[in-house]
Amino acid sequence: MEERIYANVSSTELSGIDREENQDTRTKRMQQTVVKATNRRSRLAVVCMGLLCVLLMTTNVVLYMYYINVKEEKNSLAQTIFSLRANFTAERETLLSSIRNLTEEKDQLKSSYQNLTEEKDQINKTLTKERDQLRSRYQNLTEEKDQINKTLTKERDQLRSRYQNLTEEKDQINKTLTEERDQLWSRYQNLIKEKDQIDKALTEERDQLRSRYQNLIKEKDQINRALTEEREQLRSRYQNLIKEIGWKKFGSSFYYISTEQKSWIEARKDCIKRGVDLVIINSREEQEFIKKQNKYVWIGLSDTEREGVWKWVDGSPLTTAFWKSGEPNSNGEEDCADSFSATSLLQTWNDASCSNQAGWVCESTLPY
Ligand SMILES: [Ca+2]
Numbered sequence: 001m002e003e004r005i006y007a008n009v010s011s012t013e014l015s016g017i018d019r020e021e022n023q024d025t026r027t028k029r030m031q032q033t034v035v036k037a038t039n040r041r042s043r044l045a046v047v048c049m050g051l052l053c054v055l056l057m058t059t060n061v062v063l064y065m066y067y068i069n070v071k072e073e074k075n076s077l078a079q080t081i082f083s084l085r086a087n088f089t090a091e092r093e094t095l096l097s098s099i100r101n102l103t104e105e106k107d108q109l110k111s112s113y114q115n116l117t118e119e120k121d122q123i124n125k126t127l128t129k130e131r132d133q134l135r136s137r138y139q140n141l142t143e144e145k146d147q148i149n150k151t152l153t154k155e156r157d158q159l160r161s162r163y164q165n166l167t168e169e170k171d172q173i174n175k176t177l178t179e180e181r182d183q184l185w186s187r188y189q190n191l192i193k194e195k196d197q198i199d200k201a202l203t204e205e206r207d208q209l210r211s212r213y214q215n216l217i218k219e220k221d222q223i224n225r226a227l228t229e230e231r232e233q234l235r236s237r238y239q240n241l242i243k244e245i246g247w248k249k250f251g252s253s254f255y256y257i258s259t260e261q262k263s264w265i266e267a268r269k270d271c272i273k274r275g276v277d278l279v280i281i282n283s284r285e286e287q288e289f290i291k292k293q294n295k296y297v298w299i300g301l302s303d304t305e306r307e308g309v310w311k312w313v314d315g316s317p318l319t320t321a322f323w324k325s326g327e328p329n330s331n332g333e334e335d336c337a338d339s340f341s342a343t344s345l346l347q348t349w350n351d352a353s354c355s356n357q358a359g360w361v362c363e364s365t366l367p368y
């Protein structure tokens with residue numbers, strides 16, 4: 001600045017000196033003016049210098065303040081960068097871990113994808129095969145369906161025809177049945193009337209019959225009483241007569257003990273002539289009764305029909321026997337049984353020849 005001022009002054013002086021070579025007075029005043037101007041410029045320069053110093057100091061202060069701020073900002077930035085770096089490291093580790101996991105997952109997915117691809121191929125193959133089979137079956141079913149449809153249509157037509165025939169028959173039957181029903185209804189009503197008349201007649205007859213039945217019951221009771229009285233009288237008279245002609249009573253039977261002797265056949269004929277038959281010994285008591293007669297007699301027992309099979313004269317088999325010891329021995333031809341005295345009451349029978357002569361016992365089991 002000072003140099004510019006001196007440069008201006010020098011140029012001005014040079015130009016003024018050139019002109020003052022001709023004008024000395026003006027030169028002296030000009031020199032004085034220049035001195036004054038130089039003084040003012042010096043002061044101005046000093047002021048300017050002071051202002052510049054102040055300005056410089058202010059600038060330094062501002063720069064210092066700016067420097068402080070920049071330093072603080074730098075520290076702050078350094079801390080931020082450090083923090084960011086730490087975060088970045090952690091995030092980088094996390095990302096690396098994620099990448100590793102993703103890589104593993106990618107490998108697994110790739111493996112799964114391959115498996116799925118194989119399965120898909122297998123399924124495709126199976127499905128294709130099944131689809132072909134189904135297509136074949138579908139065609140078969142379609143043919144069968146067509147056949148069935150054809151058959152069913154034919155049957156339906158036949159059934160429709162039969163249905164029409166049956167409907168006509170049904171109408172005819174309905175008509176016939178309605179007529180028959182009306183006739184039957186008419187006959188039923190007539191029968192109802194007849195039945196009522198018959199019921200009435202039968203009721204009257206029933207009442208008459210009931211009355212006659214009661215009368216008959218009374219008559220029957222009277223006859224029963226009379227017959228009972230007569231039977232008792234006859235029984236008494238019969239018992240007396242039986243005793244008079246030599247019959248003996250034991251238990252509920254009467255016995256005829258002969259005084260003659262005949263063969264077994266003739267003896268039985270005699271009993272039959274008397275309306276009875278040879279004795280049948282049914283109990284131990286009856287056996288003892290016969291034994292106590294102390295006679296050699298035929299009894300109604302024989303094995304003439306079949307050897308060894310003894311039967312009573314009424315056809316019943318022998319169940320309780322009172323043979324002597326060693327009998328029956330069928331010594332020769334011995335088919336008829338007799339009873340004779342012996343030491344034991346219960347061992348008196350013997351098989352003997354039917355043509356032998358012996359007494360006999362007839363038994364009457366009539367309820368007298
Ligand atoms: Ca008897």
Ligand SMILES: [Ca+2]
Pocket residue numbers: 303307308330333334335336351
């Ligand atoms: Ca015999």
Ligand SMILES: [Ca+2]
Pocket residue numbers: 327328329330331334350351352
């Ligand atoms: Ca014998």
